[in-house]
Amino acid sequence: MTVDLAPPPVVVTAPLREPDPARLAAAHGLSASGVRPPLPEYVRQLWARRHFVVAYATSRLTAMYATAKLGQAWQVMTPLLNAGVYYLVFGLLLGTSHGIAHYIPYLCTGVFVFNFTQSSALSGTRAISDNLGLIRVLHFPRACLPIAVTLIQLQQLLFSMGVLGAIVLACGVPLTAHWLLAVPALLLQCVFNAGMALALARIGAKVTDVAQLLPFLLRTWMYFCGIFYDLRVFTAHAPHWVAAVLEANPGLVYLALTRYALIDTVTARSLPAHVWPLALGWAVVMGVGGFVFFWKAEEQYGRG
Template sequence: MANTAVADAGSGLSRAELAARHGLTVAGARPTLAAYVKQVWSYRHFITTYANAKAVSAFSQARLGQAWQVLTPLTNAAVYFLIFGVILNTKRNVPNFIAYLCVGVFVFTFTQAAVMGGTRAISGNLGLIRALHFPRASLPIATTLTQFRNLLYAMAVLVVIVLATGEPINLEWLLVVPAILLMTVFNAGLAMILARLGSKLTDMKQIMPFVMRTWMYGSGVLYSVKVFEENLPALVAQLVHINPLLVYIELVRHAMLENTPLTSSAPVLWLLAIAWAVVVGLGGFIYFWRGEQEYGRG
């Protein structure tokens, strides 16, 4: 081996050529996109275990424990119903406003929690990142899976609310599954985008609550966005209609609630849902991968 090294050293080969000959790579170098996808897949058990541990530990100090996974959006829905439904009377012209509101709040909470968790996925885990070698995309993906698990508990409660308010069970309820799966892909991509931004911009976690609150008001969570059509220019109102959060919320409402008002036809909503999932999900993964070698440094 020593003789080979001596021979190589005297052969006039450059360092890069010598490294290539012996299969050496730069420590911490970014892998190819295909190799990175394989790495993330190979860590799927770590991702699911980490996500489950995060879900359990999130409310470990609370007396009611994981019940808060459901109680938090349920309490928010009750407060919003009092303010917007009763006091401001936004429930007019919206059939079954209680179920309409609960669907909006529960689905919005899924994205809100994934976004906030994604923003802190890198900056909040620097010790883990610097101690262990693993694909860093595991962290924002695990954050999204944690919130997906919470959503499943919330959806069980939502079914009870929808049935209690007089909605019948029908085959369209099955459409909730692909709608939520597309939304999960979208949320994962968004979490990865914000994880990379949050790793460099430490103020992101202070800014994002205001961004999410504004996004909520523009997504038809608390009232029908038809209100915007009455108060905004036509072009701006059309931009509101392609808002991804509004699209996913309306798909779930369309599946679970009869006679719910929609801003666009169901086929258009499905096309938008698929487009947002592909663009943000795939684009977010590529954007995060391009910064892989930067995370945890500095």
């Protein structure tokens, strides 16, 4: 079928141009398509899709290791192997464990908790671009995707926490009611991570280069969070403000709180100053800020 795009044929019916389309639309209760809903309405839509978010996260999680022979065993093996590698390098080869009682629980808590933030950030960046197919067909608040991505990481964290509990007990740390403090700490971290995933999802959807750059930024951040060593050893001789900035960084705050909850030799004195207000503040600022930032570009996702 060759189409010769000659001059247009006689238009049988002139395209109907309503004298006032906006008024006609208003008269019949039609709403403009592809326009970002106001924030309260957006939150309501998001709440209405909560089942979708949970079902999406669960299905993704089960599909994640579906092609691996060992299947779901990887949920537990991945954190274990991670901790093993870091123990080999930092505990045995470099010997940074000096002065830290219960080094293995200390290290594993750090690795698992920071990994939650790290992987939320990484998968948040790809939340939009990985799901373009879904976005271009179905209409739902796009914030579902970064939130679902965080939820997937949270589910993985819970597996890691099970492993961690076993490691900590095996190392002779007693199980006390103090462990319950880990619940609010991780919940706040989860809100922080969701906000960060939302913010990064918008940036990653617009500037695709971010996905290449982010792993380096995250690795740098990891070394500033005192996962393998007590950060104080390094900040002792640094100017006061450097120590204050490092201690207030959210990566360290949530990590310190979880360690404080689980390990009896980590005392309240070793925590950064004002640690609970800091944890709450970071969660609120990042959670709300990230959500609003993401919502501002709602109608732009999936373009092109």
